[in-house]
Amino acid sequence: MITDLTDPGTDAHERIRTAAVLLFARQGYAATSIRDLGRAVNMTNAGIYHHVGSKEALLADLMRVAQQGLNSATERMLATAGGPSDRLALLIGSLTAVHACAPLTTSVMDGELRSLTPGSAARDEIIVLRDAYEAHWKRTLADGVAEGTFRVADQKLTRLALMSMCTGTSEWYRPDGDSTLEQVCAEFVTIGLAAVRAPVQVTTSPDFSLLPDLPWEPPDVQHDPRPDEARR
Template sequence: MDAGMKIKAAAIDLFARDGYAATSIRDLARAVNMTNAGIYHHVTSKEALLADLMRVGQLGLIDATDRLLAHRPAPADRLAVLIGSLTAIHALNPMTTRVMDGELRSLTPGSSARDEIIALRDRYEDRWRTTLAEGADQGDFRIPDQRLTRLALMAMCTGTSEWYRPDGDASLERVCAEFVAIGLASVRSRVQVSMRLDLSLLPDYPWEPHVDPRVDPAGRHPIR
């Protein structure tokens, strides 16, 4: 791992555990055994580092979602993919996704970086908005409030970054399947969906810390 990637890995770990505001450049330098000047050789500022991590994270999420949604025109199939993939991404990358989800507040209001991350977040959430709206329009879903339904379903999925453990009672595959069933039931869908999530299509965040050397059956994502 080169110095730049070591800095990103340490930053994700510190930002997720201690919070961006409580992490200093000195903390980051200590974590990678560098001087403050050495850190600034690779990053222009702590905020620029955060913005870069969030940008790459959001772009990876969007790209993976679009690949998984390809050739799935039915709203129920699309919703199943959205639920399963967001659940798995947060379970497999808990530190990265905690930073992506929780540190937007740390970017300077009115800055181009903050505006960019908000736009990327909105691009991703548009996949959910469109899917729920199409399902309701076609009569596949019965949803009293599409916005509240979207927020509730996404919160269910992202919560896995806080509680999922690979050595727990439920495998990741089971968690994803149960969440898909819960999600389809919440929109009162009568469509039967059979989906096996291809973990090889999920985004790769190489800075995610504490990678377990064991590999999942797809041969790509580490199982944590």
């Protein structure tokens, strides 16, 4: 983890990506220039381009690594899960935890797909990765409905509502807040199972040690993704 973005003694590749996450999340990809990145890490534009092909390639790389990490962690957790209720509990708990622990990285991952060029190989790759992740949610809800464990009128709306609840933690969760991450995850699981009217109580909880390593998450940052003028 990079703690000083301007320290030339640390890996330039990591410093640039940590700065990109910070700036893309706080002021948006479109409003961030290569010059902004250079100032953040005390490098020239030429120095930045020595390490990244383009600003869009940098964004795609960040999104790809984050989504692949989430996909892999989810697959490891679900590998030993039981029925649909257990699987849904793990999906809710893990997605909540990832967004709470890496609010800036997940903000970029969730919100900047629009910034990738339509029809580009990078954008298509990210969409495939996202679809693979959402397929776990779709299958879990469909299986629960098919076996009568879940009672859901609209599976798509239910999935979107539950996923939005989980990803929202990137906006408000703080480690020093009123609730621990374990408590938040447990409460969200309870809410999620109630939403699908699941009669089965589960004791499954996500193994936080399996969460993806997102090394470019800026440390000790109070996250507010809005531009400065919006916070005044």
